[in-house]
Amino acid sequence: MAVRVDLNISLDGFATTTDQTPDNPFGDDWGRLVAAYTATRTFRTRVLGDDSGAGTTGVDDRYAQEYFEGIGAEIMGAGMFGLHLHGDDPEWRGWWGDVPPFEVPVFVLTHARRDSIEFANGTVFHFVETTPEEVLARATAEAGNRDVRVGGGVDTVRQFLRAGLVDRLHLAVNPLVIGSGERIWDDLRGIENDYAFSAEVAESGVTHMTFRRD
Amino acid sequence: MAVRVDLNISLDGFATTTDQTPDNPFGDDWGRLVAAYTATRTFRTRVLGDDSGAGTTGVDDRYAQEYFEGIGAEIMGAGMFGLHLHGDDPEWRGWWGDVPPFEVPVFVLTHARRDSIEFANGTVFHFVETTPEEVLARATAEAGNRDVRVGGGVDTVRQFLRAGLVDRLHLAVNPLVIGSGERIWDDLRGIENDYAFSAEVAESGVTHMTFRRD
Numbered sequence: 001m002a003v004r005v006d007l008n009i010s011l012d013g014f015a016t017t018t019d020q021t022p023d024n025p026f027g028d029d030w031g032r033l034v035a036a037y038t039a040t041r042t043f044r045t046r047v048l049g050d051d052s053g054a055g056t057t058g059v060d061d062r063y064a065q066e067y068f069e070g071i072g073a074e075i076m077g078a079g080m081f082g083l084h085l086h087g088d089d090p091e092w093r094g095w096w097g098d099v100p101p102f103e104v105p106v107f108v109l110t111h112a113r114r115d116s117i118e119f120a121n122g123t124v125f126h127f128v129e130t131t132p133e134e135v136l137a138r139a140t141a142e143a144g145n146r147d148v149r150v151g152g153g154v155d156t157v158r159q160f161l162r163a164g165l166v167d168r169l170h171l172a173v174n175p176l177v178i179g180s181g182e183r184i185w186d187d188l189r190g191i192e193n194d195y196a197f198s199a200e201v202a203e204s205g206v207t208h209m210t211f212r213r214d
Numbered sequence: 215m216a217v218r219v220d221l222n223i224s225l226d227g228f229a230t231t232t233d234q235t236p237d238n239p240f241g242d243d244w245g246r247l248v249a250a251y252t253a254t255r256t257f258r259t260r261v262l263g264d265d266s267g268a269g270t271t272g273v274d275d276r277y278a279q280e281y282f283e284g285i286g287a288e289i290m291g292a293g294m295f296g297l298h299l300h301g302d303d304p305e306w307r308g309w310w311g312d313v314p315p316f317e318v319p320v321f322v323l324t325h326a327r328r329d330s331i332e333f334a335n336g337t338v339f340h341f342v343e344t345t346p347e348e349v350l351a352r353a354t355a356e357a358g359n360r361d362v363r364v365g366g367g368v369d370t371v372r373q374f375l376r377a378g379l380v381d382r383l384h385l386a387v388n389p390l391v392i393g394s395g396e397r398i399w400d401d402l403r404g405i406e407n408d409y410a411f412s413a414e415v416a417e418s419g420v421t422h423m424t425f426r427r428d
Contacts, residue, residue, distance in 0.1 A: 011406075011423075012399035013226055175411040175423070179403030185226035189393030192225075197389040199421050201413045207421050209225075209389070 001140060002147045002167040005157050006067050007184060008034050009171050014181035015154045029178050036174060036204040040064040047101045059202035063172065072143025074102055075135055077156035078110035081125065093117055094125065105142045107135050109156060132163050154182040161188060169195070169211040215354060216361045216381040219371050220281050221398060222248050223385050228395035229368045243392050250388060250418040254278040261315045273416035277386065286357025288316055289349055291370035292324035295339070307331055308339065319356045321349050323370060346377050368396040375402060383409070383425040 009015045010033060019027035037043055041055030042064035055061070078084060086092040094100060094117075103122040114127040128135055139148045150160045160166050171184065195211035202208060223229045224247060233241035251257055255269030256278035269275065292298060300306040301324075308314060314337040321340050328341040342349055353362045364374045374380050385398065409425035416422060
């Protein structure tokens with residue numbers, strides 16, 4: 001059992017974007033930041049339900065496959081579930097429609113009290129107000145022998161990293177400079193001392209960097 | 215003829231360090247930031263004068279060889295020459311002793327008026343107060359058919375990048391998080407649009423990233 005993080009970041013370390021507008025609610029930068037990932041055959045199949053076989057099949061796709069393999073539970077921050085924008089709507093069920101691509105229990109860290117939401121494909125969102133250590137204990141119990149992913153956002157990931165709770169950090173470094181947002185690296189000076197590091201460049205130009213400890 | 219930049223940076227984008235003390239005038243972080251480069255056989259031979267054949271000979275060394283190849287003139291900021299610390303000393307001749315590893319004309323951008331300094335190995339420091347475009351014209355004339363390097367520091371490099379004067383930017387991204395200093399990426403949003411990008415991972419874990427235009 002390992003605790004895993006996977007994030008797409010820019011060269012300047014941003015894993016969020018800031019160019020959202022009412023007319024363009026995700027902004028243009030987000031699409032550029034995840035372009036190599038969303039171009040993979042695995043993403044197209046797993047998330048878009050596109051079974052045509054379209055999509056890239058190189059190094060990026062191998063990481064996309066690993067992304068979905070062996071996860072038994074997920075943890076995310078309130079913002080990633082959409083509560084910062086939609087917290088006032090008691091009917092809000094996340095961004096992912098009727099078939100969220102998790103298929104496992106998902107623990108959403110929030111001060112808000114909400115009932116759990118269960119989907120037919122095995123995804124269940126639980127809303128909890130607790131420490132990283134405690135939610136990780138709950139997620140680990142649910143995951144059995146499988147891994148737990150800390151999905152995001154950046155603040156949540158950094159909180160788990162600083163607490164020493166992450167076993168594998170995979171960053172897909174995309175060759176673009178975004179200039180503003182939330183930086184993954186803030187307050188993580190010396191993190192390399194706790195991990196073995198490896199990197200691999202994909203055909204897309206994305207550098208997949210992995211920090212790993214046994 | 216091309217205008218080239220080569221820098222060692224950390225994962226969080228810092229190309230300078232901040233842990234200098236009177237007892238440790240370069241700090242510990244600088245050594246870690248350039249460790250893979252200074253471990254190469256080329257650095258040991260070219261800069262340290264170590265002809266024993268010691269040093270790494272892999273991907274990092276290939277980039278170190280390229281670093282020294284085909285340069286006909288260099289441009290640097292006042293800080294890189296040491297004028298921010300030693301500008302009051304009219305006898306200051308730079309950090310590099312009697313055999314500076316340039317062997318070509320070096321233009322130091324500074325408001326201070328100083329006489330040129332000539333070394334037996336072909337290195338000549340000229341002190342000029344002018345624009346990036348004008349100093350580049352002078353350096354290009356000196357370089358003949360060879361390339362001009364903008365050596366640093368970070369501010370000077372970013373100034374030339376923002377002015378669109380750089381043809382090849384090589385960044386050796388070292389797998390460590392430093393946490394403070396001067397970031398190479400600041401104010402360079404969208405720079406990827408002007409270049410072709412490639413990357414390559416060395417045995418050391420350093421990712422060599424290159425932005426190149428024809």
